[in-house]
Amino acid sequence: MIMNRIALLLLLLIGAFSMRAQTTETTGKEIVFVNEFKGSGNLEGSTIAAIRNNIIEGLIDAKRLIVKDLKSDAQFQAEMTKRAADASVSEEEYGFTVLRNMNARWVITGTITHVEAVRKKYSDGSYYYDAAINVSANIIDVASGTITETKTITTEGNALIDLTGIGKETTIGNTEEEAIANASKVLKNKAKSFAEGCFPLKGTILEVASEKKGKAEEVYISLGETSGVKKGDIFDVFEQRVIAGRNSRKKIGELKVKAVEGDDISLCNVTKEGKVILEKIQALEENQSLSIESRSKSNGSIISL
Numbered sequence: 187m188i189m190n191r192i193a194l195l196l197l198l199l200i201g202a203f204s205m206r207a208q209t210t211e212t213t214g215k216e217i218v219f220v221n222e223f224k225g226s227g228n229l230e231g232s233t234i235a236a237i238r239n240n241i242i243e244g245l246i247d248a249k250r251l252i253v254k255d256l257k258s259d260a261q262f263q264a265e266m267t268k269r270a271a272d273a274s275v276s277e278e279e280y281g282f283t284v285l286r287n288m289n290a291r292w293v294i295t296g297t298i299t300h301v302e303a304v305r306k307k308y309s310d311g312s313y314y315y316d317a318a319i320n321v322s323a324n325i326i327d328v329a330s331g332t333i334t335e336t337k338t339i340t341t342e343g344n345a346l347i348d349l350t351g352i353g354k355e356t357t358i359g360n361t362e363e364e365a366i367a368n369a370s371k372v373l374k375n376k377a378k379s380f381a382e383g384c385f386p387l388k389g390t391i392l393e394v395a396s397e398k399k400g401k402a403e404e405v406y407i408s409l410g411e412t413s414g415v416k417k418g419d420i421f422d423v424f425e426q427r428v429i430a431g432r433n434s435r436k437k438i439g440e441l442k443v444k445a446v447e448g449d450d451i452s453l454c455n456v457t458k459e460g461k462v463i464l465e466k467i468q469a470l471e472e473n474q475s476l477s478i479e480s481r482s483k484s485n486g487s488i489i490s491l
Contacts, residue, residue, distance in 0.1 A: 215413060216291035216385065219256040220245070223296040223321070236370045237298055237319060241339065244377025245294075249414025250385045254290075261288060278331070285328045292385075293326040299338075303362040317357045317365035318342065319373060325384060339380050341372045383482050387413050390475040391423065394467060395453060401460030402467070404453060405441065407478055412449040419443040420481040421454065425466055439463045441478065 223238040225231075245253045256262060265284040269277060285293065300320035307313055318341055325335045341357050357372055359365035387409055395404035409415045423439040439459035446452045456463055466476055 215250065215252050215387075217252045217254065217289055218245070218292040218294060218385070219254050219259070219262070219285060219290055221256045221293055221295045223298060225298045226300075229298060229301060233301065233366065233370070234298060236367065237321065237373060238296065240370050240374040241296065241321065241323075241377040244374040245381050247374070248378045248381035248385075249412065250381045250387060251292075256293070282328060282331045290328045293328060295324045295326065297322045301366060303359075303365040314358050314360060315362050315365035317359070317362070317369035319357075319366070319369045321373065323380065335384065337380065337384065339373060339376045341369045341376065382414075386482060387415065387421075387480040389413075389421075389478050391463075391467065391478060392451065392475075394464060397460075397464055400464065402456045402464040403460060404444065404455055405463070406447075407441065407452050407454055408450055409478075410446050410448045410450045410452045415443055415446050415452050415480075417443050417445060420457075421478040422481060423459075423463055424477045424479065426477060435477065438466060438476070 220242050225234040269280045299322050303315040303317040321339045324333045327334045357369040359368050389408040392406040394402045421441040422437050424435040425438050427434045440457045441454035442457050444453045444455050
């Protein structure tokens with residue numbers, strides 16, 4: 187009876203792991219929870235909330251991640267209420283255990299380190315306010331509970347010379363409050379760039395679309411519109427290896443997206459090592475594939491610390 191229960195448990199665990207792996211492979215997305223933000227000084231709660239909400243929207247718009255709000259997620263909050271039954275476990279440790287069980291990969295925490303609106307003068311003598319916002323964002327690995335990277339998301343470089351550009355991003359306004367509100371909206375696109383730079387998409391090569399003279403010219407990949415793939419995106423190609431019992435991967439080529447053809451499929455030009463890629467694909471056994479990973483995008487408004 188005990189052995190049967192153990193066998194059943196193992197089957198359930200294997201099934202859950204397979205489902206998680208399949209989700210990552212087909213969408214290239216990982217689950218990230220955004221924690222509450224802290225504000226320095228006497229920053230009002232409404233301003234902190236507006237900044238945080240715009241950053242969450244930007245993370246979602248990037249389509250790189252499955253983004254969830256830690257403070258409003260019903261499943262997480264329900265699990266945290268059970269902690270009272272086990273006071274020997276700290277709230278932080280218990281929280282990470284819950285997140286691991288929810289297949290979360292990352293947690294993002296934020297501290298708003300700078301909010302300022304400076305009064306300036308137009309050439310015609312009238313005045314306006316130009317705001318600046320900096321948010322220090324920590325990326326925490328749920329598996330280890332440690333911070334893996336810290337970056338500053340900033341509105342720097344987004345002021346316009348006037349307020350006439352309808353629909354354009356701006357950090358300026360006729361009042362301090364308006365300028366800060368506009369600047370917080372600018373952070374939406376900055377957070378999108380932050381996600382694109384820090385969270386690469388991961389997928390596989392599906393098949394060779396065309397070849398010439400022993401080289402792969404075009405291939406299909408397992409990522410598309412759902413993952414935010416765009417024409418011109420660059421992917422590195424990797425071969426998975428086992429060396430001395432250790433898993434290893436080696437970069438063997440590069441791809442550039444030619445056309446996004448569906449939710450989970452895109453056509454790519456092979457820009458480097460077409461011969462090697464074709465040979466590796468032809469040598470693969472059934473159910474094997476070459477992995478791909480999107481190239482990080484640099485952004486002048488994202489500062490590594």
